Amino acid sequence: MRVLVVGSGGREHALAWKLAQSPHVERMVCAPGNAGIAAERLARNGTSVECVSIGAEDLPSLLTLALERRIDLTVVGPDHPLALGIVDLFEERGLRIFGPSRAAARLESSKAFAQQFMQKHGVPAAAGGAFDDAAAAKRFAASLGGRCVVKADGLALGKGVLLCASLEEAERAVDRIMVERAFGAAGARVVVQEWLEGVEISLHALCDGEVARVFPASQDHKRALDGDRGPNTGGMGAYSPIPFLTDAELTRVATRILEPFLRGCAAEGIDYHGILYPGIMLTASGPRVLELNARFGDPETQVYLTRLTSDLLELLDASVSGALERARLEWSARASLCVVMASAGYPERYAPGEVIAGLDAAAALPETKVFHAGTALKDGKIVTSGGRVLGVTALGGDLEAARSAAYAAVERIHFEGAQYRKDIGARALRAGA
Ligand code: AMP
Ligand code: GLY
Secondary structure (H helix, E strand, O other): OEEEEEEOOHHHHHHHHHHHOOOOOOEEEEEEOOHHHHOOEOOOOOOEOEEOOOOOOOHHHHHHHHHHOOOOEEEEOOHHHHHHOHHHHHHHOOOOEEOOOHHHHHHHHOHHHHHHHHHHHOOOEOOEEEEOOHHHHHHHHHHOOOOEEEEEOOOOOOOOEEEEOOHHHHHHHHHHHHHOOOOHHHHOOEEEEEOOOOEEEEOOEEEEOOOEEEOOOEEEOOEEEOOOEEEEOOOOEEEEOOOOOOHHHHHHHHHHHHHHHHHHHHHHOOOOEEEEEEEEEEEOOEEEEEEEEOOOOOOHHHHHHHHEOOOHHHHHHHHHHOOHHHOOOOEOOOEEEEEEEEOOOOOOOOOOOOEOEOHHHHHOOOOEEEEEOOEEEEOOEEEEOOOEEEEEEEEEOOHHHHHHHHHHHHOOOEOOOOEOOOOOOHHHHHHHO
């Protein structure tokens, strides 16, 4: 099969790396890709993955590429092309593509739609409301006692979420999003939610329109700094499985969310194919969904795919064709942990072009995979080209072993201003102690 991967981050490198191992894949193109993706080779015939410089949101050019290269399956990594309707566009032209339609991706691209959907169909969510009027949003925040979370409705790179400790902060947040438009058009509406306390986990379910197959649990680390301090980011590290969550507990949480979710999709005529990734808070009164994502998580994908022992191509193909019920979905018992190395200044401003040293030394370590995110090849050297630069991922017999191995690899890698959290997985290890 000829495969096209859309995107350029660590998630897309993990997808391309795992798909490259499938004996079904005879050719792979990635748009736009990165330096790490370009270095992958297919297990079937040793061919390199070809990176083509077309942006993930340039839908007409991606369509032309897929038609010209006679692509058999397109795999979409990021949220934006899904929200723009890449799946609908490709399917209209008879192309097979993995991911939800534009209508289904609205569950991620509109937090207001997701909030209303979850309330209507009994998906346990944070209590909240959606508003296109600033005064009404502020009144609702006051009814919650002031302490609340204010979110821009649309996609805002994970940044449009403001945690407010008081009514004053909540009113300021509503003004920033709706009046000052700090996150652009994404702020035409807001969702105001109760501020939930608890442990946050990531759930991933692969869906084929009828069936949802649940992945093991994972945990992301959203804040920039150790101890969950600093600004929210796209994700600074992840691990799987979660030692304090038993399989039975995970099944209970997943069932509690996915059963009403699938019933709701059927009721609304949403044919959900692709990954559903709810961000969940485990609270004292049960699991609550904070947000729905319509794609793989980044960096969750890096830890999932290093643990997956089944053929990813077969799984994604089964999601497209509605054949997931019988598909093989098996995981290594080993733990996986990913540490994101980012550019100085991330998630705000950062300067690209720093030379990255030590990648070969890190790659030489056993059970270690360095996924590239913001990297590029310049004058024969691999340089930084984005906020999140690398996802240094390692397997181990347990979380502690995976953690030591990942940090041993991180220590071999250097670039000017590199920043990373030193405490990925640390809280889980303390909780388990
Ligand atoms: P979201 O993009 O909606 O997942 O929000 C980003 C981050 O903000 C989440 O990963 C949580 O850490 C935090 N967050 C979002 N909603 C809530 C909430 N209702 N209560 C507490 N924290 C939240
Ligand atoms: N891990 C955060 C995200 O993918 O949205």
